[in-house]
Structure formats: structure tokens, C-alpha cells
Amino acid sequence: MAITPATLSQTDDGTPYALVYDDVYHSRAGAIAQARHVFLGGNQIPARWANRDSFVIVETGFGLGLNFLTTWATWLAQTDDERCKRLHFVSVEKHPLLKADLIRLLEPYKSELAAHTIAALVEHWPELVEGTHRLEFEQGQVILTLIFGDAETALPQLAARADAIYLDGFSPAKNPDIWSERVCQALARLSGEGTTLATWSVNGALRRRLTACGFELTLTPGFAQKREMLCGRFKERRPHPNPSMTPGHALIIGAGLAGTATAERLAARGWRCTILEANTLACGASGNKAGVIRPQPSADDNLLARLTRAGCFSTLARLERLKISGNPVDWDACGVLHLAKDADQASLMQRTVAQLKAPTELLDWVSKSQASELAGLPVAAGGWWFSLGGWVNPSDYCQQLLKASGATFIENARVSSLAHDAHGWLAHDDKGALLARGDVVVLANATAIPTLAAPFSDALPIRPARGQTTVYAAPPGPAPKTVVCRSGYWTPSIRGESTSGASFIVDDTDLTIRPREHADNLAMLAGISPDAAAALPASDDMLLQGKVGLRPVVPDRLPLVGQVPSRQPAERSSLSRAARARVPGLYVNSGYGARGILLASLCAELLASQIAGEPLPLPKDLVRAIDPMRYAHKKTSIEETHHEN
Template sequence: MRRAAIVPAEVDFSDPAAPAAPAFGDVYHSRAGALPQARHVFLGGNGLPGRWQGRRSFAVLETGFGLGNNFLATWDAWRQDPARCERLVFVSVEKHPLRREHLAHAHAASPLPELAAQLVAAWPPLTPGLHTLRFEAGRVELLLGLGDARELLRELVLQADALYLDGFAPARNPELWDEWLLKSLARHAAPGTTAATWSISRPMRRALASLGFEVGLAPGFANKPEMSIARFAPRHTPQRPAGREPLASDARRAVVVGAGLAGAACALALSRAGVACTVIDALGGPAQASSGNPAGLFHGTVNPDDGPHARFNRAAALATQRLVAELGLPLQRGLLRLETRLPLAAMTSVGGYVQALSAAEASALAGTALAHPAWFYPGGGALDPAAYARAMLAASGATLNLGTPVAALRPASAGWELLDGGGAVIAAAPLVVLAGGHGQLPLLGELAAGLVVQRGQLSHLPHAPWCPAVPIAGEGYAIADGRGGAWCGATTQDGDLDPALRAADQTENLARYARLAGLDTPPDVPLAGRVGWRLIAPDRLPLIGGLAAPGVAADQLRLQPRQPGLLLCTGFASRGISWAALAGQLVAALALGTPRPLEAELLDAVDPMRFALRRARRATIAALPN
């Protein structure tokens, strides 16, 4: 589903005690104070901090992020509570988010200056969809959904423990209070989920009661004598779709097979969720296969319909940008991607994420004459993928078991066992993640059907006639090596397992480099570079998720039961750097059942079972009588 462009909020700060939204004719919070209001209404009304104490994870779902004061108050309460839950996940939707400078203005005199400063620093570009902002070394997570709540709530995959109902007044913002929206909220509730709001709207309370909530009134805040509180107590326990059940909710140990970008990212995300990881790889060191290239690009994509590919790549690139900054990795920041199909007039910038540049503007940035306009991704760039993988592994604290090929898997009483070629047990754990590349195809069984192993060769120019000022991609790519040389590439040959550098491939790479650089003839340099292999799915998206449980296959991915304790994270094509961070976060969420960092449509788009489902549907149609 195409998401509408984000329209930022316009905020009236003329009354510092009560910033207002002119578009809604309402204020963001009581003049008696935003944080006291949040603590009384939303924390107190949901029994917090008491209800999260002793829990492994606790999820809050809020309608209307506004200025972010409810999040800051909840984060502060978590921080101050010695019996706090291990992880706090705060999910909030906002149709009209503030620009970063307005958010900074709103919190210039915050009573929580440290937390407010961290929120402002982490504030994402205002692009549609979910943004995962991490604090407290990942123990506090803000999953910020930008867009229309009526669309986003349908697409969120989570089970909330507490609901904060905090839109503008029902008379001024009815879309956030009607029965349709409250029904969407109830889908994310489980028996015992609580809700609170400053509003005592009778239609709202009747709607909540009809949806299975026990609704009551409590003393209100400041000039409001009453407020509403509720507890979800349906007559019948709602069933979650089988395909959305957590795969290893109680796991404290995991084995990740693969020490490249995918495996390292999974180990990091799982470790931050309280799961100790062992990473196994057949090779003698981390990032020695596809992830071992000396340089690689990361960036999003743009397409006119903003379809699943563009939305997944955008979310992944922004997640990478945040993680690379957090890890403090050296990188070449900023990336140009030439646009050869659309004229400049048809290209639209998205603030903070991508800028449409004329050929002249792009040329000035690249340091050479370019024939086409370009997209500039200020948060994209290039880095050393092996260094990125090693940094993630180090941050994860994972135990490495290298030089150890895994030949088979088998279920065991406490999860899964991994076997060597002789059938001996290498390791066992309640959770196993297969996160390698083409070398793991024998472990995938039927899921390997249709996957393509693609050879790629990149070339090195030790003394380049042109070193791009920023990494550039188009027909091929070029990256400065920092020593007066450049890397360029890369070729694509399906099913070709030749590991040797080939002169013909170098000629092809240098011709692309010359076209990017505007050279009359390609440079003449000695054969030098690297060969690697990509694992590519037919639709050019990764495979991330659980594998089908034995039995009758369901006709929908969301209804398909999965094998407990087993996850796949592979098929990264040429986008390992761009995809790894988000993929690891998704693996951890799927395993433990915490709020997913992607909308349901995008979960389906990367589900490993999508191709088997499509084949089954085609077979069913083919079997129908004419």
C-alpha cells in the first residue's frame, strides 16, 4: 500500500506553557505541565511502573506521539525503577510529526534535558512507515510510526501491554477516537492489557466496552475532574494468527549459523534482547565470504509508487545509518545514484532522506561531469563490510565458533541440534538462526528452489584517474579507497562458481567506471580485485522469518504455523550492508514476539515461505477445470 507523504506539524509556541496545533485548534498538553499530566494519566492510569516490574519485555502502544512527552515520562519512570522490565518498547503513531528543529524548541526547557536531547538527536527523517529509535543500549526502544493511524494500526504487528489514548480532543480530531480506530487498537490487546486517557467521551467509552474492555472513571488531572481507564477482559480470548506467534519467546540462548553481515546483525539484535549467542561459521574468520569485500554501498531506493521494495529499502537504509553511527564506524558519508529514466522535473526530494539533484549539482558533488540527474542520499554512503560485521560481533559479545561447517539440523527436546558431516552434535540451543549465504543452501531444503547464486567481480584501481568525492552508483559503482585509488564494479553472472579473477570482467568494470567518470577511454590497470557470490531471491528481497511447520500448508502467510525455534535470514543479494541492521532487528522480534519493526505487508514481502505459497496457488489454479 502506498503511503502518503508526511505533512509535518505546524506548532504555535506563543504560549510556552501550552504549545498548540492550529490545524486542530487544540493544545498538545495541559498548562499544568506535560510530564505531570503524562505521569498521572498515562502511567498512573495504566498501573505503571508496577505492571512492568519483573517482566522481560513490556510494550506500550500510543495514538498520537505529539511532542513526545508521554514517551519521555515513560522512559524516565523506567529508568528510575530498580525493578523495571528488561526491555521497554514504546510504539507510537503520528500523522503530523514535528520537524527536528521544532522538537528541539519544544524541549528547550525540558525537566528531562538528557532524555529530551537524546530524542532530538535520534529524530528520524520524516518518511512514512516505522522508525526504530534505540536508547539505553537497546533496552528502551521507540518504534515511531509516521503516517495515518487508521492505516498504520492495521499494519502493526504487536501485542500491547498498555494503551495510551492521546489524540487531540475527540470533537477536534474524531478519527483518533471513533469505534473503527478503537477496534484496530483492540486487535493489539490481550487479556489484561490496560488503557488510559484524559478523555471521558461517552461514545469512546461505549466503544471500548463493546470491544471487550472493562471501562471506568478515575480522578483526572489538573482542571479535569475525571479521566477514563480500562482493562481488556473479553469473553473469548482472541487468537493471534499462527504465522505471527513468537518462535522462541523464552529463549535465553541462540546459535547463529553464519559470521557475515547477516549473522553478525542477528547476534547483535538478539544479544540486546537478552539472548546470549554463539556464532558458527565454516570459514576461519568472520566476514570472509560475500561480506568480505573491501568496500560496499548502503542506501535506500526511490520508485514512483513507493511499493514494498522502496519502503523496505528505505527502512533498512535508515536502520543501517543509525547503527553505523552508534558503532562509530568510519565511512564515506553521502551517496549519489544516477537517475537515467526520470527527468529532474519528475523527481521529488524527501527531506532528510533523499534529495533530487540536477546533473550540474550532482557533477559538483561527484567531482566530474555527469550526464544525468541523481538522487543524493545524505545518510547513505560506503564502508568496509568486514569491519562492520566485526564491529557488530564485538558489540554482541557472541561466542565465535569458526572453521566449523554445519552439515545438518535436527529437532531436539530443548530446541535444535546442529550436526557436522559425521553426524556429531556441534551445538544445541532453543533458537537457531540460519544466516549464511549460498554455502547454507543444503540446509534450506525446498526453500532453496528458485534462489540464484550469482558471481560478482569487483576491480581495484591503485592509482585512479578519478576518485569520486562521494560514492556513486548507476550503471555500476565507484568508491574511493582513501589512498588515491578506487574500487569499481561489479559484474553479475548467475550460477558461475569460478573463483579466479578474469580479465574480461575487469574490462567490463573499467568500462563502467569510465562512463561514470566521463572518461573517453577506460584506464589501463593491472588485473586486481575480488570475487564473491550473492544469494538472490527471484523478487530481489531477502528471506527473513520462520519456516513452515509440518502439516497442511495454509493459504495465507499469516496463518501458516511455523517450526518453533528456527529462523532464516538470508538472500541479501548485493545489499548486505543496507539490509543487515533491520534484518537482525526483525529476527529478534520474530523470535521473541516483541513489536515487529516492519508493517505486516512488508513482513509478508520478506517471508521465506512466500514462494512456496505462490507455487501452491499456481498449482491449485492449474488443477481447476477449464
């Protein structure tokens, strides 16, 4: 999970120099002039991005980010008519710079490049952990997807179609890995008709590899003292792995976190959205007063750990962007403590911290006394400390996402059936009256999805998991200063109330408040802080409040995000997994289970990227792990009653 940052030096003339590769970061004759000549010029940028909805550049080796910043500056200097609507820049970097080094090294470029672009890049520079980090600039029109990791393993995991490739990196002699056959093959897989590449290197072995992978190469005049550079064009026609749809009208069913987040992300890509909601905004599982955002680490950095980490970064970024766009969400980065259940778990948690070597802001171990200090009340054990985490008011999150999306919102509009004709999708109510029509439909109606999408429900095994929160006045009741979790969660006092929870009972759809579950929630709090137990309200206190919600859960506890698989099992069995068809224009975004607040932003960004044919914000293995296709031929069950978020 941890990555090794770049260790830097400088040559006599001040050119930044990477000690690990014993090589300079860019031409001594000037990084920006080199970027313009080699990478933009070699790919005929900006001419090629004119009038495009989106244009995708893939780069090997982010370094100081000067190729990106120069490309961004070029985009900025053009009018809307001259440039693409959305510029995607995807770059893979094995040894990213420490933020302090980035600030120092970019300082001299502030006059040459727009100062605000450097400031924005520095401000949003991600935590140095392995994985895909998506950063948005210029109101989301310039999107940087930074993949921290080894190009040889990260590029084959990238799902994108490149329009242009910047083949950069330290020289093939100093860092052969980034020019390897595997990297060239991965770049070819990201290419299609019209994809171009450019690089300053004319290395013979590299040319042979690129040619073997399908690129037609030409030598053109190089930059500064270099006589030649290399330009390439991909020769083969290949179907786009994720063809884009022209932005149109999306019908979104359900106005919880899944529906409102989807609308906001699709609207950012030029889609007009209509949300059809059976009742009112955030009336379902998304209607609590507060829930928790924090990753779920594991010593082996498994799928869930990587997904929840990406979800955490995505949510934090979305909350910030919503604030900047005038839609501030009620939330607080107060930090989250996750206390160990017992001594065995404590040592596992400590081992996990030691093994992952994550930045301490993301994950740290704190002793019982440190945890008590952070929580502001005596707690029962030490545990993990997520200083970036906090609580979010999910119903306000829905409200702000809805506002930001500009979607048409139709309340009290229960969709009873869906139909498809030559013009798109139609949503009808229980009397058969047309509620709305659209080019695509996104199923975001949680536990009601299997009924509404009955012909396809074998791939959508969503079941309800009842959860009840307990809310009491604090003060007089006790409340921690941070969120504290231990088989449940306990929030600080938020405008005089603390929220805790929650029960987790699969297939229980009763929505009434149960004193028994209040008692369980309060017992969970007493387990967090036995000293505070006496000050907690009694479980039969008439002033106790709470809410019951039905979480949409799937057997493997991962979300369901993507285009809906189309066929029934019998027909599917003879087809290969890849060849199985999906229903045109029908998508699902659900199955968040106990992590909807954490995952809604990421899942919506993924789905919108899929619909728009843009680079995906997650590596392929995570995309596959949450693809509804995984259930197209599988039957499993969940039977659980316990405590969760």
C-alpha cells in the first residue's frame, strides 16, 4: 500500500534529479518547452481535441507534473469552441514526489504556467498510497487520474481508451521498466484507431517493441540538442472497450445517496437527469442524521480495503467540491477511532498498521490512553485512528448532491414497471401511466431493484438489511469528540444530539423502532466506554429517538455498479463471460450495504465514467469485483444478525 516517494537532488544548472534513477527529470533546455515540442506537438495537441466531448491523454511517469500542467495551460488558453469539453489526463508514477518537494520544484514555473494551476495541483496532491487518485480541476473539466504504482502492473489494470500517449520517464538505460515490453503491450491495449504517441526517446529496442505492439513510428526533429524524437500512430482498429454515449437524458430511480450521487456525476458530463422517487428525498436508508466515513484496512490490502480507501478519498474530494460549488454538506472531519474488540484483534490491528506503512493521517495505531485523549472520554481499548475520517449527515449529502446536479426531481413517483422502445426507456406507475422517459435508466432504488428489474434480478441479488440508529440529547448524555467505532459507531454531539448504531438484520423489513435495538445500541456504547455507561440514557427512555433504514446488501457485501447483464442463466451458460450481453441503456448503482455514505461518490463516478466512455476511476480488478456481471451465474446467500454501521 505504501509507496516510496522520490528522493531528489539537483544538477549544477538546477535541473531536478532523481537519485534512485541517477537521471534528470526533464531536458536541461526547459521542461515546458520540451513538453510543448515533444508531447503536445508530437500528438498534434491542441488541434486534435477541438470539438471533442472528451480527450484522453495517458502518460508514463508523472514526475513534477510539468507535462500535465503544460497541457492544462494549453487547454486554458483556448476558447470553448477550440478545446474539448473534458480533458482527461491519466498518469502513472511509481515514486511520486513528497508534497513539500512538489511545492519547491514547481515554484519557478509559477510565472510561466498559470499560478492557480500549480496551486491547485499542490493543494490536491494525494496521499502517497498505492492506487488510483482522481483529481478534478476547472469545475471538473480537467480531470487528472494519478495512478501511484508500478507502470508494469498498473497500466494493464487501467480501463481507458487513449487518444494520445506521452511516453516519458527516465531514460531507458536508467529505468528500463517503464519502457518494457509489458508497458508497450499495455499501452497498445489502451489504444485504438487514431491513438498517437510521442516520446523524446529514439531507443532502438523501444522502437522495435512499439512496432511489434502495433504502432507505426516516424522520426521527427527532436527538442533542443536531441536530433530526433519519436511519434507513433496505432495502426489497428479496435472496438472501444467502453464506448461512450452522447450525453442525453438519464432517468434515475430512487433519491437516496445512490440516485443523487449518480445524477450529480452524470450532470457533470452534460447529461440531463430526472430522478423519480417513490416517496421523498432521502427517505430510505440515506435518511439518518449521521453516519461514518472511514476506510476498512486489511493487512493484505484486499479488495475491500482498496475499495473503501478509494471511497474515502473520493468522498472527501466530493464533499470539498460540493462546498466550493456552493453546496456545502453537513459533515465534520473529526477523525474516527476504531477500537479493538480484544487483545487478539489489537495485535492484528497493530500488525496491519506496521505492514501497510500507510501515511499516519490515513491510518495509525493509538493506545488506550491516546484513544481516550482523542475521544475526550475514557475508552475501553486502543485501536485504529483515521484522522481523515469523520461523520456525514447523509440526508443533507443527498440534498446537496441533488442541488448540484440540477436534476428534475419528481417525488411521490413510484416506478412500477420499465419498458424499452426504439427511442429509449419508459418508466410507468402502477396504473400504467407514463412517469417519464429517458435514453438510459439507472436503478438506484435499493432494496426495490430486484422487483422492478425482475427479468434481470438474478444478477441483482439485493436484499434488505434492517438497521436502527439511536439518537439522544448530548448533553446531558455523554458523547465523544471524535467518531468512535467498536462493532457499531458513536458520533460526537452534533447540534446537541449524538447518533449511534446500528443493528443489521437481513430480510427484516419492519420499519418500526424497537426498544430491544435501542438497548443493543446503548450496550454497544457502554462497551466503547464503560466509564460513560452510567451517564447514557436508559433504553426505555421516552426521549430516545432513532430511525430504521433498510440497507441494500448483496451476498459478498460489495456494491453492484455497472450495466445490467441481460440474459437468463440458461441462455448465458453457453457464452463466455466477456461475450455475455448487457441490457442496452440499463444500469445499476446499488448494493452499498453498510457503506453507502462512504461509497456513493466513488460508485457514481465509476458509473458515470462507464456511461460516458471515459477512463475509469478504479483499476479493472475492482471494477470487476463490483460489476453486476459477477452474479449473472452465481447463487449465494446471506444470513446474518449482528451490529454494523
